[in-house]
Amino acid sequence: MSMILLLLSAVVLLVVGGCACVVRAARGGPPWTHAVARTTLAAANWCAPPAALAAPAAGAATRTADRADGRPGGRRTRRPTDWITP
Numbered sequence: 001m002s003m004i005l006l007l008l009s010a011v012v013l014l015v016v017g018g019c020a021c022v023v024r025a026a027r028g029g030p031p032w033t034h035a036v037a038r039t040t041l042a043a044a045n046w047c048a049p050p051a052a053l054a055a056p057a058a059g060a061a062t063r064t065a066d067r068a069d070g071r072p073g074g075r076r077t078r079r080p081t082d083w084i085t086p
Contacts, residue, residue: 018043 018040021029025037 021033021036022040025033
């Protein structure tokens with residue numbers, strides 16, 4: 001029982017650390033955070049179900065969110081993978 005708890009704790013720490021590196025790399029952190037963030041995103045894509053890997057709609061990266069009053073426009077929306085620059 002304690003070995004399973006130790007293993008699950010290690011996995012949770014790796015996941016939390018990877019997510020923290022993705023956030024820090026998105027804000028322009030040191031180069032090692034970019035490498036860890038790329039690895040984390042690659043692992044997330046590898047673990048994703050096939051439906052989540054479907055190609056996005058044409059122009060998805062430049063789609064804009066509608067305003068509260070229903071008029072088109074507003075800020076640009078981005079995919080999470082657009083944050084990490086190679």
